[in-house]
Each structure stands twice: as structure tokens, then as C-alpha cells.
Amino acid sequence: MSRPPAIELRALRRNFGKTEIIRGTDLKVNAGERVAIIGPNGAGKSTLFNLISGRLAPSSGGVLLHGQPIDGRKPYEINRLGLARSFQVSNLFAGLSVFENIRCAVLWPLGYRYAFWKFLSDLRDANERTDEVLRLIGLTKRREVLAANLTYAEQRALEIGITIAGGANVVLLDEPTAGMSRSETTRFVQLIREVTVGKTLLMVEHDMSVVFGLADRVAVLVYGEVIAFDTPDAVRADARVREAYLGVPVAGH
């Protein structure tokens, strides 16, 4: 029997009051695959992320992680099963240093849980892992700076760092390059590629160069429904996708 998909959505629905934002979405992301979700504003991309990561509970339907149902579970329970996510607006521990931000994200996966009988400074594996992540995201020199005092691009890098630090094998990135300059974006695509080697990646992205540079497959979400899910080239050629983007050629978006 083949491995179950890393993420599977089954007839997922979510409404806010009478408004249905996610309307029966089905999606299967294979393990090790990089998938980008694109779609016009208000299509429900962030809501979809919130449903998968446990920030919101679905109104109906199912979310499965490696074949295990996770819908309605708490975010920390889902995280412990190996799913980590980043946020569109940087969601950091503002009053803690860069180093502490990352360390907070490695403690649970390394099994330290709620320990109050161990000193942080003695946790060799946690500190080494933290240093390793800092090197990956290029913030080693800024390790003692408070997260609140970082530049915007550095905060975005830290956001990714916190997300991948725990070693989750399914990573959700919500618009990782939003608000970045062209050169920063190029650097960031490289960074994302490096930190997600061997992992399943699901990301929401508006920047089409990022989407086509990174994704193995692209899912197009319009009004809460996946209208296309295929390779970047096939999606680019899809007539319904072109229509959804109001005639604007996808590549030139």
C-alpha cells in the first residue's frame, strides 16, 4: 500500500455566520511535494491554512495529516504531530531575543516539554539546534537582538526560522515573501528551498515568480473551491484559471 498523502482535505467547509468561505475543498498533497496555493484576494487561502493548522475548526469535512484525522484538534496537538506553519503577518515573541525565539520552537520537539528542573543553558541539543537554525536563516550575528527591533526582512526570516526550527516534516508558509523587495525575494526563495529539503511544503503566495520557482504543483483557490490543481505549466494554460484572474495572464500577475 502506498503512503497516505501528507495532507488531505476532504470536502472541507467553513462558514463565518452565513458566509461560506471554504466550500467543499478537496486536496491531496503528497509527502515531499512542494505545493503553492494561489487565488484572488478573499478566495479563502488564509482560512484554509487556519483550518489545516488548527487555528480554526472546520464546519464540516475532514483534514488528514499522513492519513490521521486532525480536524478540530488544538494547534499544539497538530504541531506535535509534525506540522508547522508561518504567518502572513510576522508572529514573533517580540520581547525575547532572536536566539530565544528560535529556542522556544525547538524545546517541545526535543522532548523538554514543561521541564522546570533543567536549565536551558545545559540543554546542549536545543542550543546547538538553535545555532544551526540561526545560521540557516542568516541571523547568527543578530542573535541577541530583541525580535521587536529587527528589520522587516529579518523578522520574516525569523518567522520562517521559528516555523522550521522544530523539524516538522510538513511546513505551511503563509505568504513568506510578502512585502519584500525583488532581491530579498530571490534570496528568500533560496532560503525556503534550503530549509524545506525533504519536507512537504504548502504555501500561499502571491508572487508568481516564487510560485513557479518553487512549486511542484499549484492549487488555484477561487471562492473557497479548488478549481485547478496541477503542474505550474498546466495551471498556467488552464482556461478557468485565466478566467478567474479576469483575463489577466497568470504569468504576468
Next chain:
Amino acid sequence: MQPALRFKPHDFWRGALWSAYALVLTVAPLIFKSSLALTMLSQIGIAIIACLAFNMLFGQGGMLSFGHAVYSGLGSFFAIHTLRLVSEGAWSLPVSLVPLAGGLAGMGVAVLLGYVTTRKAGTTFAMITLGIGELVWAMSLMFPGFFGGEGGVTGNRVVGQPVWGVSFGPQIQLYYLIALYTFGATALMFAFTRTPLGRMLNAVRDNPERVEFVGYSTQRVRYLAFIASGLFSGIAGGLAALNFEIVTAETVGAARSGAYLLFTFLGGATFFFGPIIGAVLMVVATVLLSDLTKAWLLYLGLGFLFMVMYAPGGVASLVMMNLRVAAYGKLRALWTSYLALAATALVALCGTAAMIEMVYHLQLDAALGNELRFMGTTLNVKALDSWFGAAFVALTGAGLFEVSRRRFAREWGRVQSEIQRLMRQGEGRP
């Protein structure tokens, strides 16, 4: 990789600070020998534990508890009942361990009540703690058997034969017991901030939402911290029971809870040692200031107001900011401003205090005549010149204070931007 053992300069300073702390606790009663001083020192030791325990929630966990006297107060009650059982011979327990009984009680109560309160954070948490505080206060009047009604519960800390000459009868012996507990509790609470749970508590304060996405349950983190805080609060309560040998319903009351909050804030909640300063201020204010003037709560309120407005980080943040300025050798540029600030503030305070004292005299002590002594002068509450004089001094002081404050703010800003420039240079950034 860096070697596991590496000597760092701040290790030395940390060791020096802890040694100094132990030294101060040890020699303080040898320097301040009067019985008043000894009473105050004992209370300061107890208050240090209580304020640090409160700050585990407030400063480190972002939990604003309006009913923290419940845990220290119930710790006191359980401790005094334990003490009674020990004196009656029903239990055999050294008196020196009675505070631990208070600690266990505080922890037990926190296990029960904390389960309810820590399910929520923010304003809801604050409201629930307020409600529970009122609940326990009401209960203290409903169950006189346990709470002793109006008179409270009394005990006697001298039990049996002295061990190695220690009976805890003389206050000095009790002081050293308190000092021992204070040092131990401070060390343990500091150690807590260096553990995974302690750090995640900071993370919960800064961003509870993100904590849930790195594998931690915020509720569980808050709950465990709450229990730890209950333990230390209870120990403080147990020591208070031994110290006063009487426990009344006031110890669980809202006023006590408010005092923990107020003085922890004044001392500085953002630094670990802030509440220690707050505890000293608390005892000095409640013992000395209340003796000096009937209007002490009013002065306290004014002081609190000024602190919230001008130095929301408390005394500790003032100390740390100035240490940073000093480390960059810039304190020299500021000292004239500090002198001006202090002098003008003193003038404004004198004038204001004169008027406050006259009002209090008029309202409360009118039977003693129209005159009162104030700082070496005689004021007449029925004479216009006294009022005009006081108002003149107050307004002049306030005006000059504002002028020097503005000048200071400018200089402070200049010094800070210079320091930031130096720091950036140190990091090798433009």
C-alpha cells in the same frame, strides 16, 4: 561548537550579585539594630518572596492577578493552624518547617483555583482572579472556625525546648529564618526563569497564539506557573504567620492583593529583581510613611501615578537604563539634569505636601487647634498666608520641574541615540 565550560564575565558579576544579596540579608540586622528596624527587615524578607511570586505571573507571564493575597493569605492560615497543632503536640514538626506547610497549602489552593483562572488570559483572567479574591474574602467571614472571625487566629511560635539555642522566641532568630527562606526562594524563582517552562512562560506573555504553534499548550504553561507562584506565595504567608503569630482575614483581602500589584509595579515588573525593590518600598511605605503622616495612601497614590506616567518600567528599569548610560560613560552629561529634577521635585513636593497636610489637619485634627508643625515651620490652616505660601511653593516647584523635565528629556534622547550609534558600531553595522 563552543566548549561546554567557558568563563564569561557576566558569570562573575552574577556570582558577585548573589553574594552581595546574601551579605545584605545577613548583615542588615547587625547594622540596623533597633527593634523597629528588625520588624521591618523581617517584613521586607517576607514581602520579597510574595512580590517575586506575584511577578512570576505578572511580569513573566503577563497574568494580571487581582487576588493574589488569596494564596499568601490561605498559606498563612494553614501555617498558623499547623503551628497550633504542633504546639498542642498533635503534630511533630520543627517550627522552621511551618512556612513550608503554608507553601504546600498555597500550592494546593493554586492547583484548585488556578485550574479555573488560567483557562483564560488577559482581562478575563484578571476578572476571574478578582472574583475569586472576593469569594475567599467572603468565606473568611462565613467560616469563623477556620478563619477566626474578627479576632483572627493566634499561635505561639515558641514550641518545646530550644534546638542549639534556637527557640525562635527572639525576633532576631526569626529574622534569620526568614532571611534563609528569602534567599532560597529568590534563588529558586530566579532558577525557574532559566528553565524551559520559565522561558515558555515569557513566550506566553509575548505571544500566546504563536506558543500554540510551537507545540505548547498556553493553558498548561499558565497553570503550571500559577501553581509555582502559589507555592512561593504560600511560603511567604507561612513566614508571616510565624512572624506576627496572628493571622486575620485581612491577609486574604483585596487591599493586600492590591499592594502586591502596586509595589511589584513600582519596583519594576520587567526585571527579575524589580519586585525586590518593590518589597522594600512596600514595607517602608506601610511602616514608616504611615507613621509619618495620615495621608500616606494619598502620597503613595501620587507616587504610583507618576511612575505609571513617567517610568512604566518601575524603579528597576530606571536603574538599568542608567546603568547602561553609565556603561557608555555618558552619566556625566546627565547629572546636572538629575540634580535639577530632584531639587525642583522636592520643592513641588514640599508645597503640595504642606497643602495636603493642612487639609488633613482641617478635616481630622481641627480639635487640636489651627496650627500644625510642618518641616520646621508652623502652618495655620485658617490663615491665608499659609495657603498662599504653600500654593506658591508648589506651583513654582511644579513649573521649574516641568522646565527641567523638558531639558532632561532632550538630553536623555540625545544620549540614547548616541548610545545606539555606538552599539551599532559595535555590531559592525552602519
